[in-house]
């Protein structure tokens with residue numbers, strides 16, 4: 001046994017010898033982050049929104065240069081490729097046999113349930129246990145891998161780990177007593193965003209809310225996750241739960257109900273979220289970065305320099321949203337200002 005490897009986060013027994021493990025199941029997010037013409041694990045493209053309002057883009061190794069140019073307005077630097085390419089793939093978190101265990105749920109979900117939701121707008125899911133396990137796996141793995149800075153509460157993460165381990169192990173046989181009840185006890189709202197064919201890449205992969213109810217944007221799905229026995233209120237988040245009642249929460253249900261957002265509402269929701277990245281309150285985050293950037297200088301940024309920083313940041317023409325407020329671009333403007341002194 002190689003003692004240098006940590007223990008697997010799921011079984012806590014074997015060494016975590018799996019490399020290239022996906023935090024989010026490929027079939028779930030590939031429509032959103034893959035190019036339509038490309039298949040394979042290395043063609044991913046996604047955004048992350050930092051708490052400070054900055055955006056970062058995670059890009060897979062084989063995304064074509066043209067696609068990157070379309071989104072970013074320029075090619076990636078070698079440095080960006082190096083730091084971004086592995087953001088959604090992790091090494092040494094799980095063991096090889098647990099990676100296979102995930103497949104016990106991921107494979108049947110992707111082959112039938114996911115397909116029926118996407119192709120036939122299926123909203124009433126009879127096999128609620130497989131669907132629940134699938135989305136619980138996404139949230140749990142995102143948490144143990146700190147994807148996008150995400151972390152569930154310790155007790156909830158631990159509770160979900162037990163469900164994921166037992167559920168994946170027993171899904172092909174009979175569940176032992178109590179497991180079904182545990183799985184059904186978690187209150188979940190699942191939205192499906194109706195998305196026009198060809199517009200899938202407009203959807204988001206990000207976790208904008210890191211406290212209960214947890215909120216995960218997973219391409220054309222939005223997962224709203226509550227802890228069991230918690231006080232349930234519908235989240236006021238743009239128009240996501242507009243005109244809805246607590247009935248949309250699934251808990252101890254017989255048939256799992258997916259809440260559909262039509263194409264117009266889905267598109268408005270995504271646009272509102274993207275626009276919020278421009279919100280004035282994000283400016284204080286950018287200004288903080290500016291003063292941090294000047295820390296090594298003897299004189300902090302002057303008013304004129306601050307004004308020039310904001311002008312360059314906000315009003316430079318022809319820079320796409322994803323690139324405009326990225327950490328890389330902010331750093332570059334700061335270096336430019338320092339060099340101009």
Ligand SMILES: [Zn+2]
Pocket residue numbers: 008009010011012013014094095096097098099
């Ligand atoms: Zn394991």
